[in-house]
Amino acid sequence: MFHSFNWGRGMMLLKRLSVGGVFILAGLAKLSAFASFQYSLEQMGWVPMAPIAATGVIALELTAGSMLLFGIRIREAAAFAASMLLIFAAVLTQSLVRGNELPCGCFGSLGPSLPVRWQIVLDLFLGLVALSLTSQREMADMNLIEVNVGQ
Numbered sequence: 323m324f325h326s327f328n329w330g331r332g333m334m335l336l337k338r339l340s341v342g343g344v345f346i347l348a349g350l351a352k353l354s355a356f357a358s359f360q361y362s363l364e365q366m367g368w369v370p371m372a373p374i375a376a377t378g379v380i381a382l383e384l385t386a387g388s389m390l391l392f393g394i395r396i397r398e399a400a401a402f403a404a405s406m407l408l409i410f411a412a413v414l415t416q417s418l419v420r421g422n423e424l425p426c427g428c429f430g431s432l433g434p435s436l437p438v439r440w441q442i443v444l445d446l447f448l449g450l451v452a453l454s455l456t457s458q459r460e461m462a463d464m465n466l467i468e469v470n471v472g473q
Contacts, residue, residue, distance in 0.1 A: 334455065341403055341452045342390030349383035351432045352376070366417045382406060390455075400455035407449035414442045 352359040356376060363372040363379075386406065389399035410428070418438050428441055436444065 337451050337455055338390050338393070338396060338400070341400070341448055341455070342387045344448060345383045345387030345403060346391065347387075347432070348429055349380050349387060351429045352380045352383070356380075366413065366422065397456050400452045404449045404452035404456070407445045407452060411442050411445040411449065414438055414445065418442070 359380075360372045360376040363375055382402075383406070386399050386403045389395055390403065423438050428435060435441065
């Protein structure tokens with residue numbers, strides 16, 4: 323009998339926990355500095371009804387992150403997370419094109435924000451990681467160690 327580590331499943335779990343963890347962290351940080359995040363949205367200039375938008379973003383981040391962390395409907399949660407990250411990158415790009423380089427408030431009160439250009443890169447990278455989870459075939463089976471019984 324020997325044990326073998328399943329690297330494919332291990333990488334899938336690492337990606338799922340990474341994206342889910344970032345979403346939970348960002349959502350909780352925004353929640354703890356709600357007024358600051360709302361102000362960031364208002365400064366972008368085109369986000370209508372900033373209090374409602376801020377509440378919605380936080381709720382969606384916490385929901386998608388929780389689903390990924392707990393392995394609930396992984397493909398759907400990953401596709402939704404990838405979509406949100408693409409939207410975030412587009413909003414930040416539009417803000418940057420307008421000459422607004424104010425911090426996005428993406429991680430709320432967790433310290434200084436990344437420069438907008440780097441936040442766009444991070445959003446696109448995480449979006450690709452989340453997107454890669456939508457094409458995985460063995461979503462529900464998270465066994466990282468396989469036991470093979472030899473004769």
